[in-house]
Amino acid sequence: MSVSKYSRFKTRVVDIGGVPMGGNYPVRVQSMTNTDTLDTRSTLxxxxxxxxAGCEYVRIAVPGIKEAGNLKNIRKLLKKEGFDTPLIADVHFNPAIAELAARIVEKVRINPGNYTGKKGKPAEAGYWMEEKNYNRELEIISERISPLLKICRENGTALRIGVNHGSLSERIKTRFGDTPKGMVESALEFARICGFHGFSKLVLSLKASNTRVMIQSNRLLVKELKSAGMDYPVHLGLTEAGSGEDGRLKSAIGIGSLLSDGIGDTIRVSITEDPEFEIPVAYGILQATGVRITRTEFISCPSCARTLFNIQEAVEDVKAATAHLKGLKIAIMGCIVNGPGEMADADYGYVGGAKGKVMLYKNQVLSKKNIPESNAVEELVKLIKESGDWVDPVNA
Ligand code: SF4
Structure with a gap:
């Protein structure tokens, strides 16, 4: 069976402090600090x-104006330590905070759900259904966001319109419901306003803690972007994935499904652990979806009664010897009955033969026969070297 070629939703390139996102650039990995942003030492x-750990953009929570001011110190100290990784300020919209942060960091995230023009008592039922009220609200938002866009433009700062399912505005919920459609509209309203001001250094995100809502809303977003002729990069993530295995599984399903669809230009895995632990999960998801290959991919069968060697040990030994190689696919299969057929597009195959014997394959072609199990890994390494695919490990 042929597998359809991976095709990515072609987005515009948005440069974020010299680390571009979108277009054909690698899907970027980001995470967010969970320290007190005023505690410079801990945040640093x-x-x-x-x-x-590999984080390509560092997002910092900026709940108040003091925290926004402290971004300057964090930036300065990071530079002093030799790090120029782009910084992102996470602001849940307050214009003054976002405007200050936009002068210091490379990207600002705002939450459109927290951004309303209407002051005073909550609107009565039906208020937002009236076009004149809705349009007036968008005009107020447009006026309020205009200074921020001007600062972003002057400083080369990017902006993320970061919609959260849990904080959609009353305006959106009344008109579109608490639904994927509502989430999409929440982002598009702001994208249109930014477009009206001629600002296009935008990234969009729709996050939810429910995996299916997150997947559906992002699929709908890309459909609507395409039909509106927009090509903003998409940031993927779940809001509260949890911790441990649950958090990792939810993240892999939510983010991985969309990446497999060709959606996503940057990802953030949100697990209830220190943020540096999110990075290996993010790279694992990119690797598993084949979207960004950073290490060797191993495929191995579960083994069965046809397996006549210790496959579990062999998998660990092969991994230990070859995991540092980048971009290869190595298959470790239990038997020659089904192994060669099942290892499909592997570059190298380590396949069980007669009792205690191993067959080595290069691109599904048998290269070395009946190698004793005890030196099969060594022979595999030799084969990789002979084929020109070997590099020595960095700390060898
Ligand atoms: S490849 Fe061979 S050993 Fe592995 S599960 Fe399939 S039949 Fe069993």
Missing amino acids: AQCVRMIT
């Missing part, structure tokens, strides 16, 4: 741990 130390 956490940023360094995240960056060292």
Whole structure:
């Protein structure tokens, strides 16, 4: 069976502090600090741990104006330690905070759900259904966001319209419901306003804690973007995935499904653990979906009565010897009955033969026969070397 070629929703390139996102650039990995942003020392130390783990953009929560001001110190100290990773300020909309942050960091995230023009008592039922009230509200938002867009433009700062399912505005919920459609509209309203002001350095995100809502809303978003002729990069993530295995599984399903559809230009795995632990999960999801290959991919069968060697040990030994190689696919299969057929597009195959014997394949072609199990890994490494695919491990 042929597998359809991976095709990514072609987005515009948005440069974020010299690390571009979108277009054909790799899907970027980001995470967010959970320290007190006024505690410069802890925030700095956490940023360094995240960056060292592979985080390509560091997002920092900015709940108040003091925190926005402190971004300057964090930035300065990070530079002093030799890190120029782009910083993102996470603001749940307050214009003054976003405007200050936009002068300091490379990207600002605002939540359109927290952004309303209407002051005073909540609107009565039906208020938002009236076109004149709705349009007036959008005009007020447009006026209020205009200074921020001007600052972003002057400073080369990008903006993320970050919609959360749990904080949709009353305006959106009344008109479109608490639904994927409502989430999409929440982002598009702001994208249109930004477009009206000629601002296009935008990234969009629709997050939910419910995996299916997150998947459906992002699929709908891309459909609507395409029909509106928009091509903004899409940031993927679940809002509260949980911790441990649950958090990792939910993230893999939510983010991974969309990546497999060709949707997503940056991802953030949100688990209730220190943010540096999110980074290996993010790379794992990118690798598993084949969207960004950063290490060797191993495929192995579950084994069965036809397996005549210790496959579990062999998998660990092959991994230990070859995991540092980038971009190869190595299959470890239990038997020659089904193994060669099942290992499909693997570059190398380590396949069980007669009792205690192994067959080695290169691109599904048998290269070495009846190798004793005890030196099969060594022979596999030799085969990889002979084929020109070997590089020595960095700390060898
Ligand atoms: S590849 Fe062979 S050993 Fe592995 S599960 Fe299939 S039949 Fe069993």
